[in-house]
Amino acid sequence: MLTRSLVLALALFAPSAPLLHAQVAAPPPPAAAHHGWKATPPKELFEIERVVDGDTLHIRRNGEVQKLRLLSVDTEEKFSTSTGDASKPSTAFGEECAQWAAQFFKDLAKEGEPSKIGLAFPGEREERDVYGRVLCYVVLPDGRNFNLLLVELGKSPYFNKYGNDLWLHDEFVAAQRTAREKQLGIWNPAANQPKSAGAPAARRPYDELLPWWDARALAVDGYRAALAKHPEHVAAADSPIELARALASSEGGGEVEVFGSIEKFFEEDDGSLTVLFRSSSKDGAFRAKLAKDVRSKFDALDLKGSTEEFRQNYLWVRGKLVKGGRGFDMQCSEPERWRLAGPQPVAPAKR
Numbered sequence: 001m002l003t004r005s006l007v008l009a010l011a012l013f014a015p016s017a018p019l020l021h022a023q024v025a026a027p028p029p030p031a032a033a034h035h036g037w038k039a040t041p042p043k044e045l046f047e048i049e050r051v052v053d054g055d056t057l058h059i060r061r062n063g064e065v066q067k068l069r070l071l072s073v074d075t076e077e078k079f080s081t082s083t084g085d086a087s088k089p090s091t092a093f094g095e096e097c098a099q100w101a102a103q104f105f106k107d108l109a110k111e112g113e114p115s116k117i118g119l120a121f122p123g124e125r126e127e128r129d130v131y132g133r134v135l136c137y138v139v140l141p142d143g144r145n146f147n148l149l150l151v152e153l154g155k156s157p158y159f160n161k162y163g164n165d166l167w168l169h170d171e172f173v174a175a176q177r178t179a180r181e182k183q184l185g186i187w188n189p190a191a192n193q194p195k196s197a198g199a200p201a202a203r204r205p206y207d208e209l210l211p212w213w214d215a216r217a218l219a220v221d222g223y224r225a226a227l228a229k230h231p232e233h234v235a236a237a238d239s240p241i242e243l244a245r246a247l248a249s250s251e252g253g254g255e256v257e258v259f260g261s262i263e264k265f266f267e268e269d270d271g272s273l274t275v276l277f278r279s280s281s282k283d284g285a286f287r288a289k290l291a292k293d294v295r296s297k298f299d300a301l302d303l304k305g306s307t308e309e310f311r312q313n314y315l316w317v318r319g320k321l322v323k324g325g326r327g328f329d330m331q332c333s334e335p336e337r338w339r340l341a342g343p344q345p346v347a348p349a350k351r
Contacts, residue, residue, distance in 0.1 A: 036168070036170075036171070037145050037148065037167075037168055037171055038143070039142065039143035039144055039145075040143045041118075041141060041142060041143045042117075042118020042119070042120070042139040042141070042143070043118070044118060045116035045117060045118055045141065046059040046060060046061045046116060046117060046118070046119065047059060047060045047114045047115070047116055048105055048114060048115040048116065048117060049065050051098075051101050051102040051105050052098075053075060053077070053078050053094070053097070053098040053101065054073075054075030054076075054094075054097040054098055054100070054101045054150060054155055054156060055069070055070040055073045055074060055075045055150065055156060056068065056069060056070070056133070057070075057105075057117075057138065059117065061119075066133075066134050067131070067132065067133040067134065068119075068133060068134050068136055068138065069129055069131075069133035069134065069135055069136075070136065070137070070138055070146070070147050070150075071122070071135055071136060071137055071147055071165065072147055072151075072158060072159055072160065072165040072168070072172055073147050073150045073151060073156040073157075073158075073159050074088075074156055074157065074159035074161075075094060075097045075098075075101075075150065075155055075156045076088075076089075076090075076091045076093050076094030076097060076186065076204055077089065077090040077091065077094045078090060078094045078095045078097075078098040079092075079094070079095050087204065087205060087208075087209060087309055088204065089202035089203075089204065090202060091192050091201075091202050091203065091204065092192050092201070093185070093186060093191050093192050097155050097156075097185075100155070101155075105117070108140065108141060116141065117138050117139060117140060117141070117146070118138070118139035118140075118141070119134070119136045119137070119138065119139060120136060120137040120139050120145070121135075121136055121137070122137075122165070122166045122167040123166070123167070129280070130280040137167075137168075145168070147168075148168065148171055148172065148175055151172055151175040151176050151179060152175040152178065152179060153179065153184055153185055154179040154180075154182075154183075154184030154185025154186050154187050154188070155185050155186070156185075156186070157176060157186065157206060157209070157210065158172040158173060158175070158176040159213070160172075160213050160214065160216075160217040161212075161213040161216055161217070162216070162217075162220065163216075163217055163220035163221070163224070164217045164220070164221060186204070186206070191203075192204075207347055207348055208310050208345075208347050209310075211345040211346055211347050211348070212309070212310045212311075212345040214345065215312050215342055215343050215344060215345035215346075216312065216313060216314060216342065216345075218342040218343060219259075219312065219314035219340075219341035219342030220314070220342075222341055222342060223236060223259040223314075223341065226257070226259070227242070231245070232245060232246070232248070232249045233246060233249050233254060233255070233256045233257065234246065234256065234257050234258075234259065235256060235257075235258050235259070235286075235321075236258075236259050236260055237258050237259065237260025237261075237277035237278060237279055237285070237286040238260060238277070238278055238279040238280055238281070238285075240279075240281045240284030240327075240328075243258070243284065243286060243321065243327075243328045244284075244328075246258070246321050247321045247322070247323060247328060249321075250320045250321040250322065254320075255318055255319055255320055256318070256319070256320070256321050257316050257317065257318045258277070258286055258316070258317045258318075258321070258330065259314065259315070259316055259341055260277040260278060260279075260286060260314065260315065261277065261278050261306070261307070261313040261314050261315065262275055262276070262277055262278070262303060262304075262306055262307050262313075262315070263276045263277060263278040263279070263307075264276045265303075265304065270292060271292030271295075272289060272290060272291050272292050272295070273289075273290040273295055274287050274288075274289055274290075275287065275288040275289075275290065275303065279327070281327070282326070283326050283327060284327050284328070285326065285327040285328070286327060286328045286329075286330070287324060287326075287327060287328070287329050287330070288317055288329075288330050288332050289329055289330065289331050289332060290332055290333075291331070291333065294332075294333045294334075297333075297334070297335050298332075298335045298338070300335065301335050301338055303338075306340075310345060310347070311344060311345070312340050312341070312342055312343065312344050312345065314340070314341035314342060315338060315339065315340060315341055316338070316339050316340075316341050317330060317332065317337060317338055318337040318338075319331065319332060319337055
């Protein structure tokens with residue numbers, strides 16, 4: 001994981017500017033958000049309908065089948081899954097992990113009954129991802145946290161690409177450290193090695209991925225801290241609720257800062273450029289608008305480069321927010337109002 005000294009380095013990304021810019025440098029998640037894990041059997045159990053792979057399950061809950069996406073883990077892809085992403089290839093270990101998970105949950109079942117699990121949510125607030133999957137921790141009948149178990153066994157890395165875990169960050173860090181020291185699972189040098197000379201084999205580039213995820217997580221930490229201190233003037237690009245609240249501040253004459261990563265660029269007929277930020281809402285997304293006569297000023301920012309893997313993808317944009325035809329818009333004329341939200345990842349030197 002990145003050291004605390006790198007957190008302090010975040011302050012260097014904000015030049016002398018308004019108060020919001022001085023507040024985005026932040027430490028890892030505050031102690032108040034960390035509760036630890038107590039292995040207490042869940043009060044309610046849900047029947048497992050299907051084990052898709054190591055980190056995706058389907059359960060029967062509230063009279064319907066719901067898809068789960070386990071928080072803070074990301075097991076490797078099995079052979080039947082193709083993401084088209086070179087940093088997330090289908091691997092032999094991914095196949096083994098999916099089969100292991102299917103057997104693991106099968107063994108949980110009591111004789112004559114289906115396998116059952118419990119769920120837990122950080123802050124007891126249930127949320128879903130853009131695919132409608134329930135974001136959660138899986139709680140085993142004996143009270144163990146299955147997400148943590150995956151990392152402890154080396155079945156998954158600590159997946160903090162979208163922010164450090166608000167509830168169990170320290171536990172995930174410790175679990176990954178121990179698994180790496182013991183060379184378990186994905187950390188075993190023999191994992192995904194071809195069985196015969198010359199045979200093709202895919203490996204996930206963790207030496208590059210972990211620093212990248214950590215750098216992104218530091219940016220998210222900065223956003224969380226800024227939002228806590230200035231909730232009326234800070235918003236995430238993928239949160240229509242926060243954007244609506246920030247819009248009220250802009251309508252009152254104030255400026256706001258929007259945090260997020262870029263999804264797409266649209267060349268408009270009038271020569272202007274629309275920068276669409278990532279969002280789960282089609283009609284509540286954030287768009288930054290660059291007029292034709294100011295676009296050249298932004299060349300040095302390399303906005304398109306910010307969408308690449310292994311680079312810091314999160315940005316802050318400062319200005320006045322307005323209601324657009326399909327969400328929220330901000331007219332941008334000064335590149336100084338854009339900046340990286342965190343450090344660039346630094347991959348370890350190759351031996």
